Amino acid sequence: MNRPHIFFLPLMAHGHMIPMLELAKLFSSRGVKATIISNPAFSEPVTAAQESGLDIALKIIKFPPQESGLPDHMVSLAQFTTDELVGKFAKAVDLIQDPVEKLIQEYNPCCIVSDMFWTWTVDTAAKFGILRLLFFGTGFFPMCASEEMARHKPYKQVLSDSEPFVLPNLPHQLWFVRTQVPEFQQVEIESHFSKLMDRVRESEQRTYGVIVNSFFELEPEYVHYFKEVLGRRAWNIGPILLYNNGDEGRSERGNKSAIDAHECLTWLDSKKPNSVVYICFGSMAIFTRAQLQETARGIEASGQDFIWVTSDVGNEDGTEDGIPEGFEERTKNKGLIIRGWAPQVMILNHPAVGGFVTHCGWNSMLEAVCAGVPMVTWPLCAEQFFNEKLVTQVLKIGVPVGSKKWQLGPAEGVPGEAVAVAVCSIMASEIRSRAKSYKEMAKRAVEEGGSSHKDLSVLIEELRAM
């Protein structure tokens, strides 16, 4: 049988690399030859996939490349907090076109699945006569909302930062305030950021189609909107993580865990069902010291048992974890602090976990949906404010903490009282039963005959036919 060979080119940051690797694994398990191109730092999870018998090849390209002059840890746009730095990121992105093209010449794939920031892959694909598919790593809803925000600019119609406005045209009436729109979008001055985002949009329009890590039942109106109203070709094939449900994969997913999985599970086993709040803001978030103090105050005031994930990238000066003095001692019977990488999917799926305080990264949000856990939404940047609306206003499986400002760099502005109120209110039963029903729908979507399973088959058949 014709065995298509696909190159997978993720942005080399955890939130992009984890789902892209899972995507490559998924394609490989369905008879596709997969080659993943990535940074040295991510070779371990690929080697683990190879050892489990999957036929995935790994080709290493360093990002950011030496010539860019950027330090090794600067991998994702979220870390580039000034426009000058964004300019450097854009240059670094372009520098890896050449090495990737050399690999294409050597290995002859029929298709490249590209992260949105590798905008040049659309030209590369045309040059070699191969397909370029886009993997946004986000869902239909945020893609539709962000397109309508860019087209209609409704934030220009309001007189103040606090005056709410509705995003026009979409199937639901969704309210925003101006500060939730990225500043670079509001000021219509050409910047490195605006140029980069223009390139992303332009290359999206020329791409063959979009692979979406979502499932039809989660956002049916927006699957329709994306395909029929915005006129894009797309396949909904997620939640990708549910195809790979081995427990080992879950505890060490994407990175080395900072806590022994057994220790973590034993701690959770000692807690009552739905009594623990899990607090984690993905792989990139940074908070001011004042915000960490407020968060700690809120967690303590909520009276809930908790797991709080912090790290040295999680605070302003990057030197300590920023947990206020005395907090850990005072809460030692109620809480577990994980400094570094947490086994998130494993934690979310433990019956003791009853709520998730999240920054609304698409992966984290989807992982909560798959675990049936309601959320406190605390968006910071990227498309997270759109994801928040999906969770709170469309799916109604979460409550907002009241984050009002899109911000790159150290985040602040949420008082401890708001944290406590939101944490207490997600324990409400109506939200929980709705969250559980989405968990069931997600499971069915990836089973044989399910909506995502079918769409994946359609895509693979299309690739074979080519």
Ligand code: UDP
């Ligand atoms: N993650 C994890 N442990 C951590 C922090 C993050 O396993 O301590 C994983 C999380 O499960 C998710 C990814 O890292 O799969 C983060 O992606 P997301 O889109 O939520 O946010 P980003 O890090 O891109 O902002």
